[in-house]
Amino acid sequence: MTADTVVLLHGLGRSPWAMNGLAGYLRRQEFTVLNQGYASRQGSIAGLCQQILNDLKPHFSGLGKIHFVTHSLGGILLRYGLQSWDLPVARLGRAVMLAPPTQGSEVVDVLRWIPFLPKLMGPSFLQLGTDQNSVPIQLMQLEKAELALEVGVIAGRKSYEPWFAPLFGGENDGKVSVARSRLPGMRDFRVLDVGHTFIMNDKKVRQHILHFLQHGHFI
Template sequence: MFRRRPLIQILTLFALSLPAYAFDIPANHNNECVVLLHGLAKSKHSMKKLDKALQTAGYATVNYDYPSRSDSIPSLAETHINNALSQCPKALKIHFVTHSMGGILVRQYLADHSIPNLGRVVMLGPPNQGSEVVDKLHNLPGFEWIGGPSSLQLGTQENSTPAQLGPANFELGVIAGSRTANPILSLWLPGSDDGKVTVANTKLEGMKQHIVLPVTHPFMMKNRKVIAQVKHFLAQGQFATETIQGT
């Protein structure tokens, strides 16, 4: 008994000192499937940590790899989201978690199709209003070769794909980043940004909630606070508001 008390006190203090992103979320989502979609020039490996965290929380997951530079956004959405959905059992509620251009693929798909058992969507750093980086670089020789046809469709002009897709008519939470890993590109981005997309341009009419975290565009999907917020929104339909820095 003498030895147990200090141990109990230590464990209690440890529990009370857990960081704010260790939210209490029930790990019981066995009837739900999450489709993860990476961004432009990425692969499913970039979403691996997030995928594992969602599996641990009890979700079935499809961490889908698609050739992001091979085709236009409408073609990519039509082919690859259909393929990803086919890997989710038909009876399950289906959620999406996306990074960057992956969110635009979901918007494109939902503009053309309905998913009867659609759950919630969380987008990380989505260029929902396009990116000024594309505006600056799209005429540069080799840009299309590097980024593919889809990269040319992500500008901020009125005829860009994001601008043509309209507001969200689904339950959407958006996480924007406010730190940059590329200060040169950030020179072209007005206001707060994540090195690729401004905070303002991640927003979308009809979204349910929008938060800003101090993370960068290329690595936000691996950040523990971001992952915790993703799980919180999927489970509760809202982010943990105590960590919201801006809307």
Template sequence: MQVLSQWRDKAEMLTPPFPWDRPQWNDRDGPPVVLLHGLWRGWRAMQPLARALAGEGFSTLNLPYPSSRMPIATLADRIRSQVEKIAGDQPIHFITHSLGGILVRALLAEGVPWETGKIIMLAPPNRGSEIVDWSKRHPLLHTVLGPAGRALGSDGIPGSLPPLPAGTEAAVIMGNRSSVPVFKNLLGLENDGIVTTAKGRIDGLAGFSVINADHTFIQMHPETIRLSLHFLKTGEWVG
């Protein structure tokens, strides 16, 4: 049954985004956690993690956004407006995947009207993505990435964002397994098939862990869930 459940979760996570997708708010009366998917993904890519959080009493806002069609600044504004709708007296936590981590950093750089809690970034290209760098030599692929994706190169927006605000409790989880041999070999160094582990590091982190996960499914990895829940509950990183 466990294997069947894992396959169900993977199929759900690979469901493409749809124009009619809407924010998924699950109010459990617990601390709110905003979930942000990555490039070309939809809210369902974060849903197994959302279920795990809800099972521990957290309220979750699983946000879809048009990652392939709009630039990072516009996406950050859209996310801000959605988060403001559920903001209250409790700090708002974030768990992000890939591009989602850059969007949270962009939000914090502009300032937010709510109290930000803990931030957990999964496989973020915090220092840019070598795959995006490589795509510049392949115009069709580079175009398909969209404006936000094209901005994730080593010389792009991630490197121009300011440090995390003082007092921010943030952690990063990177993967070191790839199911795409071509990209794994292209990157060379330890990587998850899309981002090298070294590119996930930024100053000011409370924790940094590398786990045996690939870029696509790192959100549902048991170690990701364990580390995330413990950090949200205690503020301690035990990776």
């Protein structure tokens, strides 16, 4: 029996190291895991998606379902990829998005005006706001209610960055509000007491991820 594959996509300013613990956990559950890296601060969302596609394409010719687990920007890259990649639709399985700025992030709206920060964070950072140039919001206009694969979203409501609190009108994980993490067409949604940066390392989050990949809904 061919094992299903899980592609991991880390967030902005991170590397595959951030997802190593989760990768090990999923391998112990007998998944084939591709912990995909990309230069998150060195390209636009479109450019990063093309890089990721080039790296993943050799793995799309096998058997078994292809699942995704993404963190933050990784979720936007997956959504963009579903609109632009030539994927083997029959092999698409499920996806869990952790703390995705599905409808943009208010933090980006403010930090984009700090001198030198946009240059430091890169082009993709500037595309994650909530204004008319927001790629996440533009994607919502392209996406149909029925997505190409089953998606579950896990949002956090614990912030370790209180200085950003005034930017949000409700629960948030310090970088993304719970309200803006919701994706139309998602199959399931959970809000947990976790922060944005290390959400993938939480034991309960990992249990929810595994259950969704196996059954299509969270515990």
